[in-house]
Amino acid sequence: MSLAIGQIEYANCTPIFSALQSSFDCSGYRFVRGVPSHLNRLLATGEIDVCPSSSIEYGKHSDRYLILPDLSISAVGAVKSVFLFSTVPIEDLDGAVIGMTTESDTSVALLRIILAKFYGFANRFERTPLEIKAALDQFPGLLLIGDNALKGRLMHDGYRVYDLGELWHRFTGLPFVFALWLVRRATVAAFPQEVATLSADLIRAKLLAYDSYPLIAESAVERGWIDQAMLVDYWRTISYDLTPRHLEGVRRFFSSAFELGLLSSNPEIEVYGGSSGT
């Protein structure tokens, strides 16, 4: 038996996976790479067991998952990789059709919440696989996440750029949790010891990574397109923790998504190991 672990192929996941794979026994794991929206589907159908998943995936199928403790991909303010790029000021986007990446599930919901609830706008949204320039020829606004957002910022300077982590924080004062580490309840029942070991090792890997960003960045694959100092700065911007305050952010996000009809229920938060995080 091996646990199938989803591995998001973005720079934000490099530190924890590189620490896990270099310092812990991974012989019992199979790593499945992909973008978040694809991995969310594999987790929902049981093709993988554990994954740093779009946080809204927990809200959609909370009956299937538990949340691994002390882990997330979050930001307290700017996140530096979830951007609304636009050709006009955000204040002028009321009524516009906004393009959105096909790779995200959480940030697309966050953008809807920000524009509808915080700005009071009525927009339509269209998923698009187009690259940034072609998309912004067609739409006045475009949501990108992960490496495409980082690259978009580095390689194009003619657009306005709004950081969704920063907008969320400005309007709520709370951290925003983009990803939660989710484990299938069925996997916990079938392989309790393996899940306990993985959960503990991931927390240790996170702490190891916190102490070794410059070293990890030296040989990271992302160095082909981003320099070491920027990569380290990006990782230091992200919060990989899951504190009670982060969980407050998750609850606010879920209740807003529920109010807008983006979730069919407002789920209870259940953390693996029994804590509700409060």
Ligand SMILES: C=C(O[C@@H]1C=C(C(=O)O)C=C[C@H]1O)C(=O)O
């Ligand atoms: C901060 C980020 O967090 C992510 C955003 C996700 C989403 O929008 O669904 C999912 C996983 C994370 O990779 C990012 O990708 O830039």
